[in-house]
Amino acid sequence: MSELVLKNGIVYDPINNVNGEKMDILVKDGKIVEKLNGNAKTIDCSGKIVMPGGIEIHSHMAGGKVNGGRLFQPEDHVRFAMPKTKVTRSGTGFSTPTTFLTGYLYSKMGYTTGMTAAMPPLMARHTHEELKDIPMIDKGAYCLTDGNWFIMKYLKNGEIEKCAAYVSWLLKATKGYVVKITNPCGTEAWGWGKNCRSLDDPAPYFDITPRELVKGLVEVNEILKLPHSVHLHANNCGRLGNFVTTLETFKVPNGTKPAAKRQIMHATHIQFHSYGGDTWHNFESKADEIAKAVNSNKNIVIDTGTVTLDHTTTMTADGPLEYYLQSLTHLKWMNRNVEMETSPGITPFIYSRKMPTASIQWAIGLELSLLIKDPWQVLMTTDHPNAGPFIRYPRIIAWLMSRKYREETASKVHKVIYDRSTIDGIDREYSFYDIAIVTRAGEAKALGLSDRKGHLGVGADADIAVYDINPSEIDPSRDYKEIEKKFSSAAYTIKDGEILVKNGEIVQTRYGRTLWVNSKVDGELEKEVMKDIEYNFKRYYSVNLANYPVREEVLTRSTEVTRSASV
Amino acid sequence: MATITDVICPFCGTLCDDIEVVVNGSKIESARHACKIGNSKFLSINDIPRPIKPLIRENGASREASIDEAIAKAAEILSNSKRALLFGWSSTSCEATAVGIEIAEEIGGLIDGTTTVCHGPTVMAVQYVGLPSVTLGEIKNRADLVIYWGANPMHAHPRHLSRYSIFPRGYFRERGQQDRELIVVDVRKTDTAKIANHFIQVEFGKDYELLSALRMIVNGGELEEEEVAGVPKEKIIELADKMMNCQFGILFFGMGLTMSPGKHRNIDNAISLVKNLNRHTKFSIMPMRGHWNVTGFGEVMTWQTGYPFAVDFSRGYARYNPGETSANDVLQREEVDAVLVVASDPVAHFPRKSVAHLARVPMITIAPHHSLTTELSEIFIPSSMVGIEEEGTAYRMDTVPLFTRKVIDPPQGVLSDVEILKRILEKIREMR
Ligand code: SF4
Numbered sequence: 001m002s003e004l005v006l007k008n009g010i011v012y013d014p015i016n017n018v019n020g021e022k023m024d025i026l027v028k029d030g031k032i033v034e035k036l037n038g039n040a041k042t043i044d045c046s047g048k049i050v051m052p053g054g055i056e057i058h059s060h061m062a063g064g065k066v067n068g069g070r071l072f073q074p075e076d077h078v079r080f081a082m083p084k085t086k087v088t089r090s091g092t093g094f095s096t097p098t099t100f101l102t103g104y105l106y107s108k109m110g111y112t113t114g115m116t117a118a119m120p121p122l123m124a125r126h127t128h129e130e131l132k133d134i135p136m137i138d139k140g141a142y143c144l145t146d147g148n149w150f151i152m153k154y155l156k157n158g159e160i161e162k163c164a165a166y167v168s169w170l171l172k173a174t175k176g177y178v179v180k181i182t183n184p185c186g187t188e189a190w191g192w193g194k195n196c197r198s199l200d201d202p203a204p205y206f207d208i209t210p211r212e213l214v215k216g217l218v219e220v221n222e223i224l225k226l227p228h229s230v231h232l233h234a235n236n237c238g239r240l241g242n243f244v245t246t247l248e249t250f251k252v253p254n255g256t257k258p259a260a261k262r263q264i265m266h267a268t269h270i271q272f273h274s275y276g277g278d279t280w281h282n283f284e285s286k287a288d289e290i291a292k293a294v295n296s297n298k299n300i301v302i303d304t305g306t307v308t309l310d311h312t313t314t315m316t317a318d319g320p321l322e323y324y325l326q327s328l329t330h331l332k333w334m335n336r337n338v339e340m341e342t343s344p345g346i347t348p349f350i351y352s353r354k355m356p357t358a359s360i361q362w363a364i365g366l367e368l369s370l371l372i373k374d375p376w377q378v379l380m381t382t383d384h385p386n387a388g389p390f391i392r393y394p395r396i397i398a399w400l401m402s403r404k405y406r407e408e409t410a411s412k413v414h415k416v417i418y419d420r421s422t423i424d425g426i427d428r429e430y431s432f433y434d435i436a437i438v439t440r441a442g443e444a445k446a447l448g449l450s451d452r453k454g455h456l457g458v459g460a461d462a463d464i465a466v467y468d469i470n471p472s473e474i475d476p477s478r479d480y481k482e483i484e485k486k487f488s489s490a491a492y493t494i495k496d497g498e499i500l501v502k503n504g505e506i507v508q509t510r511y512g513r514t515l516w517v518n519s520k521v522d523g524e525l526e527k528e529v530m531k532d533i534e535y536n537f538k539r540y541y542s543v544n545l546a547n548y549p550v551r552e553e554v555l556t557r558s559t560e561v562t563r564s565a566s567v
Numbered sequence: 568m569a570t571i572t573d574v575i576c577p578f579c580g581t582l583c584d585d586i587e588v589v590v591n592g593s594k595i596e597s598a599r600h601a602c603k604i605g606n607s608k609f610l611s612i613n614d615i616p617r618p619i620k621p622l623i624r625e626n627g628a629s630r631e632a633s634i635d636e637a638i639a640k641a642a643e644i645l646s647n648s649k650r651a652l653l654f655g656w657s658s659t660s661c662e663a664t665a666v667g668i669e670i671a672e673e674i675g676g677l678i679d680g681t682t683t684v685c686h687g688p689t690v691m692a693v694q695y696v697g698l699p700s701v702t703l704g705e706i707k708n709r710a711d712l713v714i715y716w717g718a719n720p721m722h723a724h725p726r727h728l729s730r731y732s733i734f735p736r737g738y739f740r741e742r743g744q745q746d747r748e749l750i751v752v753d754v755r756k757t758d759t760a761k762i763a764n765h766f767i768q769v770e771f772g773k774d775y776e777l778l779s780a781l782r783m784i785v786n787g788g789e790l791e792e793e794e795v796a797g798v799p800k801e802k803i804i805e806l807a808d809k810m811m812n813c814q815f816g817i818l819f820f821g822m823g824l825t826m827s828p829g830k831h832r833n834i835d836n837a838i839s840l841v842k843n844l845n846r847h848t849k850f851s852i853m854p855m856r857g858h859w860n861v862t863g864f865g866e867v868m869t870w871q872t873g874y875p876f877a878v879d880f881s882r883g884y885a886r887y888n889p890g891e892t893s894a895n896d897v898l899q900r901e902e903v904d905a906v907l908v909v910a911s912d913p914v915a916h917f918p919r920k921s922v923a924h925l926a927r928v929p930m931i932t933i934a935p936h937h938s939l940t941t942e943l944s945e946i947f948i949p950s951s952m953v954g955i956e957e958e959g960t961a962y963r964m965d966t967v968p969l970f971t972r973k974v975i976d977p978p979q980g981v982l983s984d985v986e987i988l989k990r991i992l993e994k995i996r997e998m999r
């Protein structure tokens with residue numbers, strides 16, 4: 001393998017407390033090293049920013065629901081197409097890009113790792129088949145556990161250890177990386193066309209509340225000592241007045257200690273959960289309340305789900321939400337309850353600048369980023385493609401770095417934002433260091449990946465982004481268009497020590513690793529739980545148990561992260 | 568003798584995954600649990616004679632050829648073509664389809680599947696209104712009202728009723744059939760209709776009217792006609808009531824709805840009815856996809872190209888415009904100058920005008936057995952049977968993915984679709 005020297009770059013590496021220092025980064029055999037033998041290829045990075053490769057912590061980029069979104073929107077695919085080149089496959093799609101294209105687009109922005117946010121276990125093979133066709137980045141999948149009959153029953157019966165053993169098996173069977181909870185209990189209620197509208201509103205028949213389910217899964221997650229915390233899409237997503245539920249949800253894990261040096265809960269796309277008002281006429285931002293709660297709770301990390309004011313697609317495992325959205329918009333609607341597990345839905349959505357609601361939603365995403373003081377607690381996402389497509393990340397970066405840019409956009413959206421959000425009064429502007437935290441370092445830490453990713457210290461994967469920005473010459477506050485442009489098109493994207501992108505163009509393609517957790521629990525406990533699994537498969541699933549687990553062969557460069565549980 | 572369990576039946580979209588295949592040397596003795604048609608698919612590998620050697624037709628006569636020669640010649644035809652059509656795919660693995668897409672992209676050709684002649688209208692309706700659906704296990708566990716409309720699973724999907732819809736005991740339907748009601752809507756009393764609690768006979772070509780009448784009632788309107796589509800008013804009201812008052816309803820529809828006059832407008836109306844029903848209760852809809860992996864073809868096409876069928880790569884990226892870029896349209900406009908058929912028999916199923924053009928252009932067919940299409944082909948490359956002699960991914964009609972198993976070796980010298988296609992692609996790349 002090749003050796004590389006990134007010479008004289010201006011390095012932002014928050015995990016190692018490097019804040020804009022001029023230094024060299026040395027690469028050998030795909031890793032960052034201390035010294036080289038001398039015949040390395042040199043890349044002149046003087047006057048350029050060097051950061052760890054970007055990490056996507058929440059994006060719906062692969063799987064059945066994503067493909068449903070592609071399938072029923074040919075119009076989305078006419079909007080953007082990239083022809084085949086000597087090195088790349090062709091692709092289409094604006095808010096639901098095809099698989100190859102997804103990898104290329106992330107890579108062009110300097111991203112080197114990405115997590116797909118919602119994998120129904122029964123559909124795991126589909127998710128992995130698509131991940132297999134996403135080149136350029138390392139990847140992983142979040143395993144949905146919200147309406148799972150085994151989990152609900154174990155927790156209802158107080159059998160926390162069995163529940164942990166089941167989740168451990170589920171992660172292995174589906175090759176999942178994270179315990180994901182979407183609309184806890186609500187996705188089971190949706191099996192009957194119903195929903196759970198508060199933390200104490202139980203799932204029909206199973207008689208367990210969202211509060212109990214979330215609390216139980218937080219405990220399970222820590223018993224299993226998983227790299228990431230639970231990843232929660234809370235109840236009442238997208239609903240009026242939902243900030244109350246969100247604040248209450250933040251408190252649910254209280255009393256449980258994280259098993260690793262990280263948060264106890266990752267609460268996702270909080271923009272969709274920071275709403276006040278009880279009609280669409282008095283709809284308002286409660287981002288300030290949410291920010292206050294996060295500022296006083298070091299155990300929570302959120303991602304924003306920032307609205308980018310685009311015509312996009314919403315897709316979540318939150319079936320009742322998607323039904324609700326289509327009842328407001330009367331646009332087409334896809335639904336797919338997955339037996340014994342969860343209930344995804346999909347509907348297109350237009351965030352129009354002229355609409356008060358969309359304008360306030362836009363403000364909320366940015367308010368969260370700016371009002372939460374510690375950037376390690378507020379990671380940048382668009383909940384792709386729900387609040388907007390991920391290709392808008394450079395624009396969000398520019399908004400965060402420039403008050404002027406925010407003012408300019410604010411002047412083009414509905415003026416209701418001046419009354420019903422605080423966006424206009426916020427002076428804060430992100431530094432490059434802050435940007436490096438909310439787009440890579442923070443993600444790596446939150447995901448439990450910081451031993452190898454999200455930083456440029458010796459021993460880390462040589463996943464590096466170089467941007468043609470000279471911090472001593474540019475004023476991001478004024479030159480925001482330039483910031484947006486340069487973050488859209490990396491000067492170099494280096495993955496495992498190989499140059500994949502140069503001057504925003506893909507020069508070679510590679511397939512990344514697929515990360516999954518090989519969770520180990522006590523053998524006897526696992527055997528006992530297997531009996532339950534076998535019993536229920538025979539009776540209630542529509543596939544045989546033997547045909548359920550995903551085989552490792554589907555995964556590109558399968559990379560297991562082993563964790564031994566405390567049971 | 569060896570018994571292999573949890574085998575997936577590669578015949579229809581029901582994709583049963585509980586087959587136990589008994590293998591005796593190079594023969595399959597039996598396929599337990601499979602229905603009659605599934606069973607005969609497994610046993611078909613015992614058929615003698617099975618084509619082994621590729622055939623090349625020159626000057627009106629067929630001769631045997633080596634696999635290398637057949638692949639080289641196929642690659643030459645495709646590489647020299649200006650507008651090739653790659654057709655079939657519903658009876659092979661997703662892995663094979665993926666290579667097919669890569670070939671189409673490489674040569675700037677067209678790729679289309681049998682969807683174009685079966686559930687194409689369904690896909691187009693879904694692109695208008697969406698599709699509120701569920702997985703089949705949801706139906707088994709929850710459904711108390713099951714409707715088959717223009718579908719006759721007793722013949723086309725024999726185990727559909729026993730595995731997923733009517734007969735199985737489910738979590739919330741412990742007594743199985745007794746806890747459910749079956750309604751069949753069709754133009755004639757099919758065998759499925761004979762076991763139904765209610766049979767509603769709709770006049771041929773009048774499904775759209777009946778669906779509209781139901782929607783009117785479901786949406787709170789008043790039906791003025793005494794009879795719609797040959798069904799008396801009271802019966803329509805009764806049906807609408809049942810739909811609105813069930814706990815969990817499912818409407819399965821088949822070719823009786825997609826291929827009768829009205830086509831995608833019928834499906835559009837059926838989906839809209841189900842959407843409307845969700846204001847009253849939980850209701851879902853599902854197309855009864857026929858070939859075992861026709862769903863998988865659509866899935867791979869969609870994630871790789873953005874479109875589920877009828878894709879044209881002539882501009883270097885995927886374009887989709889059914890009616891313009893679909894197989895029968897390009898054939899009938901005589902635009903195509905070469906055809907690759909994989910795991911399908913278009914000569915037997917396409918309209919005469921399309922077949923006439925198939926006969927005019929060089930055609931390459933990859934399939935396990937002889938067919939009318941292989942007869943008409945310049946090059947016929949026999950392949951192994953996916954799901955029996957090769958493993959590979961398939962998607963059930965409800966989009967649940969399953970990895971089909973290999974239970975027996977293919978005849979010596981016979982390669983898989985994937986292998987053959989990969990070698991053709993490699994050769995094409997060498998020629999460029
Ligand atoms: S119902 Fe279909 S999949 Fe099942 S055994 Fe019969 S032919 Fe095979």
Ligand SMILES: [Zn+2]
Nearest residue numbers: 117269316383
């Ligand atoms: Zn999401």
